[in-house]
Amino acid sequence: MTGLKAGSLYPILIRLADRGQLAARWEPNPAPGRPARHLYRLTPAGQEMATALAPAPSGRAARASAPGHLLSGA
Numbered sequence: 001m002t003g004l005k006a007g008s009l010y011p012i013l014i015r016l017a018d019r020g021q022l023a024a025r026w027e028p029n030p031a032p033g034r035p036a037r038h039l040y041r042l043t044p045a046g047q048e049m050a051t052a053l054a055p056a057p058s059g060r061a062a063r064a065s066a067p068g069h070l071l072s073g074a
Contacts, residue, residue: 013040021046 002009016022022040030036042050 013038016046021049 017024024038024040027037
């Protein structure tokens with residue numbers, strides 16, 4: 001979604017985890033034949049930072065992105 005390549009994205013994720021913005025853990029049960037992956041989630045401090053950096057929503061987009069409608073992912 002970001003358009004960043006792994007060589008750019010993973011150093012950023014590591015720095016954010018080192019600064020307490022992200023929590024990282026290894027995937028507990030990887031699919032057979034597939035290596036375990038790191039899973040990332042925003043910490044409360046990371047959520048505050050993301051909210052502060054996000055552009056202010058307007059109109060219908062503001063209602064769709066109201067709190068409680070957050071995306072989750074690895």
